[in-house]
Amino acid sequence: MTRFYALVSLLLVCLGAAADDDKDTESSLSGQEMAECLKTAVSGASREMTIEDLREICRTLGQNQSQEEQSVLDAVQALSGDEQDDSEEEQEENDPSGASRLMEKRLNMEALNRANRFLLTPHRRNYLLPVSYQDERNTAPYAEAGSPLADLMSTEVEFQLSVKILIRESILGDNGHLYMAYTNYSLFQAYDREASRPFRETNHQPELILSFVNDWKIFGFRNVLNEVILNHQSNGQDGSLSRSWDRIMLSTVFERGPFAFSLTPWYRIPEDEGDGPDDPTGDDNPDIEKYMGHFELSAAYKRNDQIVSLMVRNNLESDNRGAVELGWSFPVSSTVRGYFRYFNGYGHSLIDYDYHTNAVGLGITFTDLF
Template sequence: MRFLKYFVFIYLLTCSYALYAQGLFRKKDSIVTKSLSESWELDKKDKNGTFRLNSYKPFYVLPAQWTNRINEMPQSIGSEPAFDEPADLHSTEVKFQISFKTKLIQSFLFGKGDIWVGYTQTANWQVYNKQLSRPFRELNYEPELIINYPLDFNFLGFQAKMAGFAFNHQSNGRADPISRSWNRIIFHFAMEHNNFQIYLKPWIRLDRSADDDDNPEIEDYVGRAEATVIYRKNGHSLNLLLRNSLSFKDNHGSLQFNYMYPIRNNLRGHLQVFSGYGENLIDYNHYQTTVGIGISFVEW
């Protein structure tokens, strides 16, 4: 009953905020966009100048996310467990994500390329865990500098729309022994056709000494590339995110499925299912399956 009370309270709170946010973003200049050109200002008609705040990755709140295997003893590869005893964690927690981007430089490369800066933050919050004083189990911070160039040609029945690369840093801001971080150069290529969008993102992890690696072999678990497939119709959105280590031996990775359905205007219900490694950085080498339900404010 106590769990139910907190769940209902948080769900009503997020819904109330969402309805308030709808009043802010229901005008014509809403930050919610659909096409790749609208989202990344690729065509001349969609250019909006610099330092204008835009949505990036989905912005959502999941008041209930359940996992079949909570990570009570986080441990990096080749290291001892971070704690002497398993933490008394609950298998159900709150998860939320905020994400935005802004353009720093417009039309700098042959009059077409742009430079963006993006920021994404995700949180796993043990809000129902009174015994441990409701701590944030994990916070992940992900700033990145993105160089983007518009494209316009047919590719496998799709219209190629953009390509580029990003300097990406991701960390949890914690001290040893549960510090986790890595730096990458992420290449990207995106295309669309009718209601479909596809993003392909391989990456290279930047060199790091073995003595200063918080999460060794992270590429072998979280992966070396990801593909995102998005299908939208009548306000509904199906998003499939696949990550893979691209290794024939001990192949690892993850799959995340998101279903967003319309509630009112731009407010959507959100169902998220994840299975694999790297649901967050502290769990980079921890396999689990999670199911979360909540609401979304904006999407890709």
């Protein structure tokens, strides 16, 4: 565990040190292209958005297109031996539009979609990992329940679907947006033909989110988002396989150039002890905080359209229980990105909340962090 936390600390330092070194390629739209984009954008914009907000969104969309074109030019320059030496720090200083603000881009895009009731806004990462491997499986809960899942394969399919919808907009002046969100995280024994390819675990996570955008600065970082969240998480099982808990969470998000991080502490809403695991009114997992911790720290760094992410959970106690997750996403096409994920610790899923897991997966993500 000492090496584990040393790795986490080193990565955080590296991400922080590199935060000033990156800058997205600034795009340029012609007057006609900007006008066409504004016509489309205004039909779905939320009521508090300004013309400049819509222009920034259009610049972002143009930038995404220009990045694909730039990758082709970069390849040609590499073959011809030409090199381009731009000062990324100077580009950021000369960028009054704030094009390098990663979270602001995402928030603007979400604001554009808020008024469109035919769209579901992505919440957490949406991804599919056709190959997810664990060196040792947690078979004990299934064996105790007499489930055929006591004989698990080490390789399975892992995926997550996460969306949110706007319930009420601008509760406090032009700020304070109320969302309802839902995240489905599933582990699918797709390669176990003898057991008829069962879903061994599905975690359901509905949330009620009160979100506030912000522009406060400290130590060069901008606080761009703050949220109050009512969170329920359950695996939908009964008896001894049932796992669930309810939390009140506070989340704050900061960014600086290509680097963003969030801190999310929580308070678990107490449950009655009940009369054992078969009592549906009792607490299925009274010791879950010892393993899942009391907070989550996440960080992400974007460079050359690749995103490296880190998640850390800890219970702030001497036994050093918690988890770390490393992610890397990279462009594959205009609609999907490659995604590599490594998880080490407790809480890979709710059924494994008290089991130490090493898991590695490779696949694609449909909606990324930003």
